[in-house]
Amino acid sequence: MADLIEAGTAAAARSALRSLSGEFSREVTGLVGRLTDLRMLVEATLDFPDEEIDVLRDTDAAQRLAGICADLSLLLARARAGSLLRSGLHVVLAGLPNVGKSSLLNRLAGEERAIVTEVAGTTRDAVRETIQVEGIPLHIIDTAGLRETDDVVEKIGIERAWQEIGRADVVLQLLDARCGETPADHAIAVRLPSRVERIVVENKCDLAGAAALRFTQGGHVHLRLSAKSGEGMFLLHDELLRVAGWSGHGEDVVLARERHIEALGIAAEKSALAARRLDRLELCAEELRLAQEALSRITGEFTADDLLGEIFSRFCIGK
Numbered sequence: 001m002a003d004l005i006e007a008g009t010a011a012a013a014r015s016a017l018r019s020l021s022g023e024f025s026r027e028v029t030g031l032v033g034r035l036t037d038l039r040m041l042v043e044a045t046l047d048f049p050d051e052e053i054d055v056l057r058d059t060d061a062a063q064r065l066a067g068i069c070a071d072l073s074l075l076l077a078r079a080r081a082g083s084l085l086r087s088g089l090h091v092v093l094a095g096l097p098n099v100g101k102s103s104l105l106n107r108l109a110g111e112e113r114a115i116v117t118e119v120a121g122t123t124r125d126a127v128r129e130t131i132q133v134e135g136i137p138l139h140i141i142d143t144a145g146l147r148e149t150d151d152v153v154e155k156i157g158i159e160r161a162w163q164e165i166g167r168a169d170v171v172l173q174l175l176d177a178r179c180g181e182t183p184a185d186h187a188i189a190v191r192l193p194s195r196v197e198r199i200v201v202e203n204k205c206d207l208a209g210a211a212a213l214r215f216t217q218g219g220h221v222h223l224r225l226s227a228k229s230g231e232g233m234f235l236l237h238d239e240l241l242r243v244a245g246w247s248g249h250g251e252d253v254v255l256a257r258e259r260h261i262e263a264l265g266i267a268a269e270k271s272a273l274a275a276r277r278l279d280r281l282e283l284c285a286e287e288l289r290l291a292q293e294a295l296s297r298i299t300g301e302f303t304a305d306d307l308l309g310e311i312f313s314r315f316c317i318g319k
């Protein structure tokens, strides 16, 4: 209900409604059930080795586990996309002075939010604007041009720019398409935190006499566009959606809480480990236990006694 009230976009609101109707917990419960089945088979094989049952082979345990792993990864991706719907992606515009950062913010926002002049060092304070692309909130942050300066105010602006970069999900590093990546641009690039996605925007393609283009170079995506004319802006929209992990199936996302995403992540990791340990059943059983424990944190507890109960209810063994 809180998610529905706080929903910032129509897509987030629809997603909250689905969550409220129990769709997410139904899917998790389904996965817990499948994991429980598998645990039961593995533990029964371990605990009652004398029985005349090779249930693991008979029931195609490996394939079932692979199916669980695949579905967990899918659910995790949908939950992550949902979390993005709630919080939005933080996109920081950074680069040398005068390359057109403020112009790009204005173009994205569709209004004159930041001051644009031909004077290098125009922007001082960070300027923020939240926009929506395909229902995903994008927090765009324009920053001061990065350079050595003796100007006290500009210096503080540049410090703030680096702080914003440190908190970013994505940095759009702008440069002038007429010069390409200069040593000064390179000096900025190497200072960017490695965990942050970097997209190079070669702006002012209208002046460079080059058409809008997306290409990869040195392992990074480059977008050639013009903030002034708007040429190539669709490339930027598409790229930001890609970084956001947007599948294009907006109705597919689930609005999970942060702790749910964490639990799904652990379950996915442990199931994958279990799949690799099918040759050592006692290790496999332990990973499956951890996977199911993580999932059960979302839906409710499931204890060792519960599992034993399941085993005895299905098999006539151990008497």
Ligand SMILES: Nc1nc2c(ncn2[C@@H]2O[C@H](COP(=O)(O)OP(=O)(O)OP(=O)(O)O)[C@@H](O)[C@H]2O)c(=O)[nH]1
Pocket: 096, 097, 098, 099, 100, 101, 102, 103, 104, 115, 116, 117, 118, 119, 120, 121, 122, 123, 124, 143, 144, 145, 146, 203, 204, 205, 206, 207, 225, 226, 227, 228, 229
């Ligand atoms: N022709 C052309 N001019 C542009 C383009 N983008 C920005 N400009 C011009 O370049 C100059 C600098 O633009 P700004 O947006 O202020 O650049 P900035 O990176 O924010 O600069 P600082 O705030 O000083 O760091 C202005 O005169 C803009 O009109 C573009 O795509 N094409």
Ligand SMILES: [Mg+2]
Pocket: 101, 102, 103, 114, 115, 122, 123, 142, 143, 144, 145
């Ligand atoms: Mg500016």
